[in-house]
Amino acid sequence: MEILIWIGAAISLAGVATLFFCIFRAVQAKSAGLPDAELKERLKAVVTLNLVALMVSALGLICVIVGIFLS
Numbered sequence: 001m002e003i004l005i006w007i008g009a010a011i012s013l014a015g016v017a018t019l020f021f022c023i024f025r026a027v028q029a030k031s032a033g034l035p036d037a038e039l040k041e042r043l044k045a046v047v048t049l050n051l052v053a054l055m056v057s058a059l060g061l062i063c064v065i066v067g068i069f070l071s
Contacts, residue, residue, distance in 0.1 A: 001070040008063025015057025022050040 029042040 001067045004067030004070070005064050008060045008065075008067055010060070011063060012057050012060025015053045015055075015060055018053035018056065019050065022046050022053060025049075 026043060026046045029039060029046065032039075034042070
């Protein structure tokens with residue numbers, strides 16, 4: 001079950017990397033000086049991606065925990 005731990009770690013790292021990408025996109029949108037409506041639309045997309053990244057990261061951590069329990 002060691003392979004499950006490594007797969008879970010890779011999935012979790014992909015989720016964390018996506019979270020950093022969301023932070024980058026939000027800061028970029030805020031500093032662009034956009035009108036309110038356009039800024040809200042861009043931030044809505046970032047929030048959606050952020051939630052997906054959190055879910056992926058959580059699934060990766062679940063894989064790691066399951067791999068540890070089965071070892």
